Amino acid sequence: MHRRSNAAGTVTTGCQARIIPVIAIDGPSGAGKGSVSRAVARALGCRYVDTGAMYRAVAWLASDRGLALDDEPGVRRLAEEAELDQDGGTVTVAGHDVTTLIRNATIDAAAARVARMPSVRRVLVGRQRAYAALGGVVMEGRDIGTTVFPNADVKIYLDAAPEERAARRAADPAHGLGRNASTLSAVASALEARDRSDRTRDSSPLVMADDAVCVDTTGLVLETVIERVLAIVRRRLSARGGAGPPV
Numbered sequence: 001m002h003r004r005s006n007a008a009g010t011v012t013t014g015c016q017a018r019i020i021p022v023i024a025i026d027g028p029s030g031a032g033k034g035s036v037s038r039a040v041a042r043a044l045g046c047r048y049v050d051t052g053a054m055y056r057a058v059a060w061l062a063s064d065r066g067l068a069l070d071d072e073p074g075v076r077r078l079a080e081e082a083e084l085d086q087d088g089g090t091v092t093v094a095g096h097d098v099t100t101l102i103r104n105a106t107i108d109a110a111a112a113r114v115a116r117m118p119s120v121r122r123v124l125v126g127r128q129r130a131y132a133a134l135g136g137v138v139m140e141g142r143d144i145g146t147t148v149f150p151n152a153d154v155k156i157y158l159d160a161a162p163e164e165r166a167a168r169r170a171a172d173p174a175h176g177l178g179r180n181a182s183t184l185s186a187v188a189s190a191l192e193a194r195d196r197s198d199r200t201r202d203s204s205p206l207v208m209a210d211d212a213v214c215v216d217t218t219g220l221v222l223e224t225v226i227e228r229v230l231a232i233v234r235r236r237l238s239a240r241g242g243a244g245p246p247v
C-alpha cells in the first residue's frame with residue numbers, strides 16, 4: 001500500500017500510489033468557470049463541485065422558509081442542518097430539486113447576500129472540504145484557492161472583460177434572458193453590483209491567490225479555454241510527480 005499527501009490529506013488508494021488532485025477554479029461571474037470546471041472534472045475523472053450553487057441553494061431555502069436575509073443565525077442554521085447535494089448536475093436542498101429554481105436574478109442577489117455572512121461561509125467551507133475527502137475534486141467558486149483549499153494542487157483564476165462576461169450571462173439560457181440592448185445593460189449592472197459585493201466583502205472576498213494561474217478568457221471560445229486549463233493542470237500535476245490522472 002502506498003500513501004500520498006496532498007491538499008485533501010493523506011490518501012490510501014490501493015496498491016498503487018496515485019494523485020488525488022484538488023483543482024481550485026476561481027473567478028468572477030461569467031468568466032466561464034462552470035463549463036470549464038465541468039469539462040476539466042470529466043477529463044480528470046474527478047468529482048465536480050459548484051460552490052456557488054451551495055450559496056444559491058441556501059438562499060433559496062431561506063426564501064422558501066420565509067426567513068429574512070438579515071437573519072444571519074437563522075440562515076446559518078439552515079446551512080448547517082439542510083441536506084445539500086449536487087449529483088450529476090442536479091442540485092437538491094432539503095429534498096427539493098432546485099437546479100433551475102436557483103438560476104434567476106432574485107437568487108443571484110439573495111445568494112450574494114448570503115455569501116457575505118461569515119458564519120454561513122464557515123459552515124459551507126466545512127462542507128466543501130468534506131467533499132475532497134471523498135476523492136479528487138474540481139471545485140469552482142470565489143475563495144477555493146485562497147480559503148477552502150490554500151494547498152490545492154492546481155489553482156486557476158478565470159477572468160474576462162466585464163462587457164464580455166455580461167454578454168455571456170445575458171445569452172445564458174439558464175438565466176432566461178434575451179440579447180436585446182436593455183436586457184444586456186440590466187444584466188451588466190446586476191453583474192457589476194454582484195462583483196462589487198463579492199470583491200469587497202470582509203469575509204473571504206474574491207481575490208486571486210498568489211500562486212494561481214490567471215487565464216483571461218476574453219475573446220476565446222470555450223474549447224480553447226478548456227485546452228489551456230487542461231494544459232496547466234497537466235503541467236502542475238506532473239511537476240508534483242507521481243502517477244497523475246489521465247489528463
Ligand code: DC
Pocket residue numbers: 029051052053055056108111112113115140141142143144194198
Ligand atoms: O458562482 P455563482 O454566481 O453561482 O455564486 C453565487 C454567489 O455566491 C455569488 O454572489 C458568489 C458567491 N460565492 C462565494 O462567495 N463563494 C464561493 N465559493 C462561491 C460563490
